[in-house]
Amino acid sequence: MQKNQLNIAVIGAGLTGLTTAYYLKKFGFRVQVFEKNDRAGGVIQTHRKNGFVFESGPNTGSMSQEEAAELFEDLAGDCTLEYANKTAEARWIWMDDKWHEMEMSGIKAITTPLFTWYDKFRILGEPFRKPGTDPNETIAQMVRRRMGKSFLRNAIDPFLSGVYAGDPEKLVTRFALPKLYWLEQNYGSFIGGSIKQKKARKKEPPRKANRQVFSVLNGLDNLTKALVKNIGEGNIKLGCKNLEVKTSGDKDFTVSGESFTHVISTAGSHALESLFPFFPKEKMQAIDKMNYAKVTQVVLGFNNWKGIPINAFGGLVPSAEKRDVLGILLPGSFLKNRAPENGALLSVFMGGIKKPEMFGYSDDKIKEIAEREVRDMMGLDSFEPDLLEIFRYPHAIPQYSFESEEKLQAITDLETEFKGLTLAGNMRDGIGMADRIKQGRTIANQFATDYL
Numbered sequence: 001m002q003k004n005q006l007n008i009a010v011i012g013a014g015l016t017g018l019t020t021a022y023y024l025k026k027f028g029f030r031v032q033v034f035e036k037n038d039r040a041g042g043v044i045q046t047h048r049k050n051g052f053v054f055e056s057g058p059n060t061g062s063m064s065q066e067e068a069a070e071l072f073e074d075l076a077g078d079c080t081l082e083y084a085n086k087t088a089e090a091r092w093i094w095m096d097d098k099w100h101e102m103e104m105s106g107i108k109a110i111t112t113p114l115f116t117w118y119d120k121f122r123i124l125g126e127p128f129r130k131p132g133t134d135p136n137e138t139i140a141q142m143v144r145r146r147m148g149k150s151f152l153r154n155a156i157d158p159f160l161s162g163v164y165a166g167d168p169e170k171l172v173t174r175f176a177l178p179k180l181y182w183l184e185q186n187y188g189s190f191i192g193g194s195i196k197q198k199k200a201r202k203k204e205p206p207r208k209a210n211r212q213v214f215s216v217l218n219g220l221d222n223l224t225k226a227l228v229k230n231i232g233e234g235n236i237k238l239g240c241k242n243l244e245v246k247t248s249g250d251k252d253f254t255v256s257g258e259s260f261t262h263v264i265s266t267a268g269s270h271a272l273e274s275l276f277p278f279f280p281k282e283k284m285q286a287i288d289k290m291n292y293a294k295v296t297q298v299v300l301g302f303n304n305w306k307g308i309p310i311n312a313f314g315g316l317v318p319s320a321e322k323r324d325v326l327g328i329l330l331p332g333s334f335l336k337n338r339a340p341e342n343g344a345l346l347s348v349f350m351g352g353i354k355k356p357e358m359f360g361y362s363d364d365k366i367k368e369i370a371e372r373e374v375r376d377m378m379g380l381d382s383f384e385p386d387l388l389e390i391f392r393y394p395h396a397i398p399q400y401s402f403e404s405e406e407k408l409q410a411i412t413d414l415e416t417e418f419k420g421l422t423l424a425g426n427m428r429d430g431i432g433m434a435d436r437i438k439q440g441r442t443i444a445n446q447f448a449t450d451y452l
Contacts, residue, residue: 001261003028003451009255010034011243011275012266013236014042015433016425018227019071019440020264025231026074027448033236034243034255040228040236046219049387052301052345053219053338056391059331059347060084060213061433067441068434069208078226084213084313088334092315093154094323094377099308099315102155114155119148127189136402139177140168146190158316161326164431165293165352165397175400209434213313215335245276247418264443266425268292268395269407279414286410289403290427294359295326295396298348298370301387305344308379314347315377319354325373326352343386348374353399359392366390398427 006029010021013035024031039045043057063069063083072081092099093114103109110120126146134141139160143152152168160166164176173181180190187193201207216223228236237256245263246254253263267275269287314329325348332338332345339345348370351358361369367390371383411423422443429439 001451004030006030006262006447006451007258007260008032008262008264008447009245009253009258009260010264010266011245011255012042012425013037013040013224013228013238014266014425015044015224015436016440017042017264017266018224018231019437020266020424020443021231021235022071022074022227023441023444024447025235027444027452029447029451031231031235032255032258032260033231034240035236035238036240036243038239040238041221041224043393044220044224046221047299047389048219049389050301051303051340051343052299052332052387054299054301054331054345054347054387054389055220056297056299056389057393058220058433059329060215060335063208063210063212063214063434064432065434065438066207066209067438068214069210071437071441075223075226075230078229079222080217082215082217082335084215084334085336088311088313088330089213090312092312093158094315094317094321095154099377115150116148119150122148123191127192129189131184131188135174136172136405137174138169139171139173142173142180142184143168146184153320154318157320158318158327161319161352161354162316162349163397164399165295165326165349166399167353170353170401171399172401172404175404213334215331218337243275245278247278253420260420262420262422262447264422264424266440268425269398269427270395272423280417283410283414286403286406287427290407291353291399291401292395293352293397293399294356295352295393296350296359296361296366297391297393298350298366299387299389299391300344300346300348300370300374300385301332301339302344302346302384303340303386304342306380307344310344310378323373323377324355324358324369325350325377328374328377345387346374346378359394363390397431 008024008029008031010017010031010033013033017033021031021033045056047054091102093102100114103112129146132142140152143156157168160168183190183193187196253260269290273284310330310333312330313334314327316327317323317325327349329347375383408428415421415423424439424443429435
């Protein structure tokens with residue numbers, strides 16, 4: 001089949017779908033994007049209110065993939081990459097009723113109260129421990145085995161609350177933190193593997209993936225607007241409610257009355273059954289086993305901040321501390337133009353896998369919790385925000401748990417059975433913005449390899 005014979009449908013105008021469509025169009029393919037909402041961007045949405053610029057959905061990404069850096073290069077002039085201010089990059093962990101800075105190197109790593117002396121000494125022996133042999137070992141099991149209980153409690157548990165809103169006892173390392181898993185498998189050690197990788201990279205050309213925290217100047221929606229502009233608004237159909245894909249005997253697809261040779265879905269796993277009614281039931285059951293964290297976000301803006309100094313990235317809360325928040329992000333401190341001068345912008349996250357019931361709390365109860373927790377943790381004598389917005393995400397973050405291998409096999413089987421179908425999105429290949437960009441670019445590259 002030649003390139004001009006292809007007609008590709010991309011379902012979903014989130015970051016994955018838009019990136020896929022952008023590169024497909026750049027390679028010269030015909031592409032049509034279908035989006036159920038009345039705007040493009042998916043969970044990325046920037047709001048501007050009362051002098052504050054804030055996000056619902058992701059606030060930042062990590063420049064962990066080369067493809068993410070290259071996308072911003074390709075879109076130069078249409079949106080501007082912004083890295084987090086290095087003067088406000090401190091990460092806090094809440095323990096014993098106060099914030100402690102998380103520091104893993106230098107004298108602070110030795111003196112920090114976050115980890116026991118026993119576990120600090122255990123770290124010295126980490127490079128000499130044998131790699132694990134269980135491919136489905138959870139993150140909690142791996143960390144206890146290699147690092148110790150206090151590292152799990154005060155570093156890994158809150159980190160996973162911030163990234164996955166998840167439970168380290170359920171997340172499988174091989175799927176949720178694959179780079180960490182392969183460090184141990186390939187090098188036998190986290191520490192030793194990291195050192196060897198750094199030495200190897202010094203001999204290579206400079207990498208664009210620098211792992212710095214990034215956003216987009218004046219709001220993440222400027223990234224999605226740039227993608228829409230380059231794809232062409234005429235190639236994106238919005239408001240496609242109750243969308244259904246049909247297939248005929250010759251394996252062509254029909255979407256919204258149009259015929260396509262290929263369909264790329266970036267929808268969440270929870271949407272696939274209604275979107276693809278012809279999928280075999282047993283395959284859908286395997287995919288449906290994946291759980292999603294339910295998260296509530298409270299955005300708070302203060303024109304004049306009167307709490308503790310907040311020249312930091314934010315703070316995370318170990319579940320053992322029994323607080324009602326997962327963490328507090330401080331985007332007004334590390335991004336430009338997000339809050340008035342001398343003001344503050346906070347994003348407070350609640351719920352997650354361990355407290356799913358909080359998703360159903362009323363707005364009044366959520367406000368009550370936000371007031372209690374923020375006043376106590378951030379040193380406010382009174383709670384009088386100039387901005388308060390509540391956002392709820394019923395399918396916030398997919399959990400890469402025990403069912404992941406069965407889910408991935410089911411996806412492979414479906415793509416094999418229905419030629420021309422690609423099942424993408426954050427149900428596989430990572431949940432971060434850089435992961436989403438990489439997946440979209442990889443899919444488009446494969447089309448270029450196969451048909452150009």
